Amino acid sequence: MRNLFRRALPKVAGDAGQEAVPDLWVRCGRCREMLYAREWAEASKVCPKCGFHARLTIGDRVALLLDPNSWQELDADLRPTDPLGFAPAGRPSYAEKLATESLDSGQSEAAAYGRGTLDGLPVSLAILDMGYFAGTLGSVVGEKIARAFELGIAERRAVIVVSASGGARQQEGVVALIQMAKTAAAAQAFGADRLPFISILTDPTLGGVTASFATLGDCIIAEPGAVIGFAGPRIIEQTTGEKLPPGAQTAEFQLRHGMVDQVVARRDQKAMIARLIRLFSYSTHPAQDSTAPASTPHGEPRVVATAGVQ
Amino acid sequence: MSVVLDFERPAAEIRTKLDATEKQYAANPTPELDAQRIDLRRDFANRTQAIYRALSPWQTVQVARHPLRPQTMDYAIGMCTDFVEFHGDRVFGDDRAIVGGPARIDGRPVMLVGQHRGRETRERVERNFGSPHPEGYRKAHRLFELAEKFAMPVVTLMDTPGASPGLGDEERGQGWALAANLATLATLRVPVVCVVIGEGNSGGALAIGVGDRFLMLEHSIFSVASPEAAASIVWKDAKFAPQAADALKLTAPDLLRLKLIDRIVSEPVGGAHADPSAMIATLRSTVAGEIARLETVPADRLVSDRYEKYRRLGSWFESSRPATPVGSV
Numbered sequence: 077m078r079n080l081f082r083r084a085l086p087k088v089a090g091d092a093g094q095e096a097v098p099d100l101w102v103r104c105g106r107c108r109e110m111l112y113a114r115e116w117a118e119a120s121k122v123c124p125k126c127g128f129h130a131r132l133t134i135g136d137r138v139a140l141l142l143d144p145n146s147w148q149e150l151d152a153d154l155r156p157t158d159p160l161g162f163a164p165a166g167r168p169s170y171a172e173k174l175a176t177e178s179l180d181s182g183q184s185e186a187a188a189y190g191r192g193t194l195d196g197l198p199v200s201l202a203i204l205d206m207g208y209f210a211g212t213l214g215s216v217v218g219e220k221i222a223r224a225f226e227l228g229i230a231e232r233r234a235v236i237v238v239s240a241s242g243g244a245r246q247q248e249g250v251v252a253l254i255q256m257a258k259t260a261a262a263a264q265a266f267g268a269d270r271l272p273f274i275s276i277l278t279d280p281t282l283g284g285v286t287a288s289f290a291t292l293g294d295c296i297i298a299e300p301g302a303v304i305g306f307a308g309p310r311i312i313e314q315t316t317g318e319k320l321p322p323g324a325q326t327a328e329f330q331l332r333h334g335m336v337d338q339v340v341a342r343r344d345q346k347a348m349i350a351r352l353i354r355l356f357s358y359s360t361h362p363a364q365d366s367t368a369p370a371s372t373p374h375g376e377p378r379v380v381a382t383a384g385v386q
Numbered sequence: 387m388s389v390v391l392d393f394e395r396p397a398a399e400i401r402t403k404l405d406a407t408e409k410q411y412a413a414n415p416t417p418e419l420d421a422q423r424i425d426l427r428r429d430f431a432n433r434t435q436a437i438y439r440a441l442s443p444w445q446t447v448q449v450a451r452h453p454l455r456p457q458t459m460d461y462a463i464g465m466c467t468d469f470v471e472f473h474g475d476r477v478f479g480d481d482r483a484i485v486g487g488p489a490r491i492d493g494r495p496v497m498l499v500g501q502h503r504g505r506e507t508r509e510r511v512e513r514n515f516g517s518p519h520p521e522g523y524r525k526a527h528r529l530f531e532l533a534e535k536f537a538m539p540v541v542t543l544m545d546t547p548g549a550s551p552g553l554g555d556e557e558r559g560q561g562w563a564l565a566a567n568l569a570t571l572a573t574l575r576v577p578v579v580c581v582v583i584g585e586g587n588s589g590g591a592l593a594i595g596v597g598d599r600f601l602m603l604e605h606s607i608f609s610v611a612s613p614e615a616a617a618s619i620v621w622k623d624a625k626f627a628p629q630a631a632d633a634l635k636l637t638a639p640d641l642l643r644l645k646l647i648d649r650i651v652s653e654p655v656g657g658a659h660a661d662p663s664a665m666i667a668t669l670r671s672t673v674a675g676e677i678a679r680l681e682t683v684p685a686d687r688l689v690s691d692r693y694e695k696y697r698r699l700g701s702w703f704e705s706s707r708p709a710t711p712v713g714s715v
Contacts, residue, residue: 151704159644159701164620164633215700222697244588246616249634250646251701253610256589257596258696260568265693268573284610286561287549287589292569306561306589307551311615316552325556335559 105130106301120342129299129342131279134188137203137238141346142192147201149190151223154216156185162247170247173209181208186241187217189224191233195350200228203238204285211241213284214248218255221289225262229269232360234353238276239290242308243283256288263292272356274349277304277327277336291335295352297345298327298336305330389453389659393445397433397656404430434656441605444628446637447613449605450585454659456666458485458500458543461583464666465673466491466498474525478558481522482513483546484594486529488538492674497533499526499594500543503584516585517550523563523593530570539577539677542594547612549590564593571596572696573689577680579673581651582606582638583658588615598692599676602638603665604653608646609636646699 102113106128116123120140121130132140138147162170178184186209189202202224204211211217221237228235244252266273275293277286279302286306290296298304305325312318323329330336340348390398404426411419441449449455462469466489474480486499503516510516526542533540549560571578571594578597586595586608602608610616613627616634620626641647651672654661680688 151706153705155703157701157703160633160635162633165626165629167620215702219700219702244610246610246619246634248701249610249636250608250641251644251699253588253592254646254696254699256565256592257568257572258699260565261572261596261693261696264569264572283561284589287564287593288568289565291559291562291565305556306549306564307556311551312553312556314618318553320553324553333557333559335562 104128122342127300127341129279129301131206131240133207134183134203134205138192138201140342141236141238141349142194142199142201143196146192147190148192149188150227151220152184152188154185154219156214156216156248158247159215159251160247160249162249173247177209183208185216185220186211186214187220189220189227191227191231194236194346194353197350197353198231198233199353200224200231200233200235201238202235204240206240206242206280209245211239211285212243212245212252213241213255213259213288214245214252215255217241217245218252218258221255221259222262225259225266225273228266228271228273232269232271234272234274234357235266236274236276236349237289237293238278239281239285240278241281241283241285241290243285253284256284259289260292263289267292267294270360272353274352276345276349277330278302280304280308282306282308294356295338296336297338297340297348298330299345300327300339300341302327304336391445391448391452393437393441394434394656397430397437400426400430400433431655434660438605438656441637442628443607443631443634443637443640444613446605447585447607447627447631449657449659450607452657452659453505454662455584456658456662457505457545458498458502458583460662461500461543461666461669462489462498464663465670466496467493468495469498472525472529475521475528477524478521479519481519481525483516483518483550484522484526486526488532488536491541491670491677494674494677495536495538496677497529497538497540498543499529499540500583501546501591501594503545514550516546517548518546518590519550519552519555520558520560520563523549523560523567526594527563527567527570530567530574534574534576537576539579539680540571540574540597541673541677542578542580542597544580544582544586544591544595544608545584546587546590547585548588548615549593561589564589567593568596572692575685575689577677577683577688578692579676579680581669581673582608583669585612587612596692596696598680598688598695599649600647601649601651601672601676602641602647603651603658603669604638605657606638607631607636608638608641609634 102111104123107126109125158170187204273293275296277298281304303325309320327339331339407423469489470487472487485502489498501516504510504513579599580595580597582602588611613631614624617626617630618624638650654664658665
């Protein structure tokens with residue numbers, strides 16, 4: 077389980093006597109295989125040997141899902157505040173944590189949203205990023221998610237939200253908790269307009285994010301191997317003393333328990349989302365449906381997963 | 387059963403003296419004993435008031451968890467008439483940590499839904515200490531929809547350490563159940579009045595706590611996570627719960643100041659557990675008043691006002707717009 081959380085680190089080629097060439101090779105975060113960095117990046121950071129889906133940045137996600145040069149990020153100037161004056165005794169204050177998070181990650185918050193096209197379809201896309209404050213849901217993330225839904229309503233766009241989050245941001249207390257209600261309300265308002273909301277759950281999606289907008293999608297797609305659940309594995313073991321069986325809370329576990337519609341590998345996600353948006357838009361946007369390639373197979377529901385998934 | 391919290395001890399000592407004096411006076415009613423007992427009564431009231439006026443956040447947590455504090459079933463019976471408990475989510479089972487059903491408050495039919503923790507050990511286990519399973523939230527969801535169908539205002543009473551975090555809860559989609567309730571409550575076309583009566587922690591409380599009016603009893607708490615859970619995240623150690631309680635701003639006065647809640651309901655001197663029937667009577671008239679006012683608002687307006695209320699909640703900097711407030715209310 078631990079391995080799933082370890083990032084694939086750039087590594088130096090291992091053979092003795094070889095010249096060290098940093099950044100040319102990466103080691104898979106799960107099977108530890110040495111991979112040629114460029115090929116690995118071209119495969120959207122999926123290990124060709126074991127199928128492990130390493131974590132992506134917001135930029136990686138945009139490149140994976142949207143048509144080239146179609147991404148227009150909106151409201152990138154939203155910055156977090158410290159609404160509670162959170163100063164835990166003997167620990168760094170929220171204000172200090174925010175400063176170090178920004179320095180470490182080079183980002184200003186844990187989500188971005190904007191407009192773009194996906195296979196020519198206009199979409200509103202929001203992406204959460206584990207790289208900043210563990211992707212936690214605070215005021216800025218909540219506001220961006222809500223605005224992504226409102227953009228969808230205003231411009232008649234499908235909404236896609238890619239989640240990756242440890243849950244609600246403790247340092248914003250009840251302000252963070254209420255973002256769950258706010259984002260769920262926004263998803264509900266969006267749904268009333270009969271526009272499709274596709275929710276993509278990636279590693280990890282936990283806590284207050286699972287318990288709000290992320291699980292309200294008209295279709296819920298999970299990435300292979302992603303840890304998805306409400307209580308994190310550590311909380312479950314601490315609270316109940318139960319030891320989790322291997323593979324608990326993975327995307328495949330959630331598929332088996334009826335909680336997600338499809339487990340879809342990265343390379344197939346864009347086509348799958350386009351197909352779903354067209355299927356859902358037939359009555360409201362028949363023109364969009366006619367743009368669907370004639371070769372699109374209308375297959376049975378199936379699991380699209382890579383090899384090597386637990 | 388009598389439970390004395392640490393910080394109540396100075397008042398409890400006066401109480402012991404008072405009880406002894408009352409007993410002596412009953413046997414031998416002298417003017418001296420009469421004067422003594424009147425003094426002691428006054429001392430006891432003053433001391434209790436002083437203690438409760440200066441509760442620290444961690445002390446408030448202990449009052450909110452007080453075993454003798456009135457719980458949802460006490461309100462269902464004491465605050466309502468005609469309460470009929472509805473069981474089960476029609477899919478999996480009946481969760482005992484969430485109780486609910488139709489009832490009347492001041493004659494008006496309402497749908498009552500709340501978490502109930504239980505008091506005796508056996509009952510507490512049976513009710514999973516007030517931590518609902520997904521089927522509890524799905525039962526609540528069913529009752530919310532029934533309320534809308536029959537145009538009954540919804541009254542929710544929050545009292546939970548949080549949603550249950552077990553493997554079975556994960557298998558049955560705890561997060562999904564919570565999210566569905568948030569979405570449904572956000573657009574329910576009847577008035578929704580939410581009250582934290584004890585401990586209102588995390589998504590487990592919020593999943594029955596989205597509404598037009600959000601009230602807290604004076605010594606209840608409302609928090610993103612239990613102080614113990616927050617401490618294990620921020621300090622990596624649950625024993626820092628008192629420090630977490632300080633940092634989280636989880637008391638009713640703090641949350642009202644931050645405009646994150648609508649109203650505080652006063653408790654009897656010495657807390658709800660000191661006089662449960664007075665507490666129940668206060669909440670009955672408070673909730674009845676809130677419902678009467680919300681019932682004058684047309685359903686479309688009710689839903690759009692509720693959306694706006696939640697939509698505005700949050701705090702961020704934005705160069706292109708003026709600074710935003712924390713709360714909306």
